[in-house]
Amino acid sequence: MSFGSIAAYKGSTPTYKALIAAKYGKLDVSLKNIEMHKDNKTPEFLAKFPFGKVPAFTGADGYTIFESSAIAQYVAASGSAKDQLLGSDIKTQAQITQWVDSISNELQHSVVVWVYALLGYYPWNADAVSRAQTDVKRVLSVLDGVFLSRTFLVGDKVTLADISAVCALYHFYTVVLDPEHRAPYPNLNRWFETCINQPEFKAVLGEVKFCEKQPTKPQAKAAPKEASKPAKAAAPAKEAGDESPAAEKPKEKNPLDLLPKSSFVLDEWKRFYSNNDTRPTAINWFWDKFDPEGYSIWRVSYHYN
Ligand SMILES: N[C@@H](CCC(=O)N[C@@H](CS)C(=O)NCC(=O)O)C(=O)O
Structure with a gap:
């Protein structure tokens, strides 16, 4: 008989705490794979788990609890190995x-x-x-x-x-x-x-596969669903019969999109600046790549700093 299920993503190590505790306590607890940033943001999910985070436990009796350690503790306390585990x-x-x-x-x-x-x-x-x-x-x-x-x-x-x-x-x-x-x-x-x-x-x-060689550089982006940024919200499906002009209105162009494309990529600059010494490395990089046709430099003084 099922004791409950835990909503999470596959490979969520905090969720394993409760799953291992369940094995010790001989309880049937399953992992319910959810689509992150979608299933954990629905009104039904948020009504039970207000922070919209996983893991999130729902018992066969309807009891709900979030926070991986609290879930693991509850599962451990409910099984036959309670005294050993807790x-x-x-x-x-x-x-x-x-x-x-x-x-x-x-x-x-x-x-x-x-x-x-x-x-x-x-x-x-x-x-x-x-x-x-x-x-x-x-x-x-x-x-x-x-x-x-x-x-x-x-x-x-x-x-x-x-x-x-x-x-x-x-x-x-x-x-x-x-x-x-x-x-x-x-x-x-x-x-x-x-x-x-x-x-x-x-x-x-399963069989734990130990690291053989420490990678020193980030791998190509391969974000799994749990850690990826929320996908851009899909446009809500158009309700049948919704033919209002507002619903049809094409998206206005951002006026900045009309400017010629600059060779200076702000994101690249931010990354380079964060990962290198400011002087001389980052500053030299800046002056080497700066595109005065596409950008201007402003000095700003704040009142309150
Ligand atoms: N301390 C919490 C951490 C919960 C947490 O941050 N979960 C992340 C996944 S690792 C999450 O659900 N993020 C989704 C979001 O923030 O929208 C626990 O151990 O359960």
């Missing part, structure tokens, strides 16, 4: 929450600016990537120190803390931590391998 005394329970929250908080920004940017889902910003790499190394070192003397994060069995941490680290191990970059963390690697080889993890993650 702890049976308040100190253990608090420690599990501590790891669930801290690891995902420490890593969530870095996965976006480094890993998702490498995959081409987000813009690449060299400075931000370099900061993310430093942040990630710090988290990995902390965890490696923890696993020097421990098999799992809390107690001597897998808990929701391990499940959440594996899911938070999944993209790092599969996309950027090649053998050279994971070598400094032998204890963490041992723990990660132990977890992903448990049948409950395997049933959800």
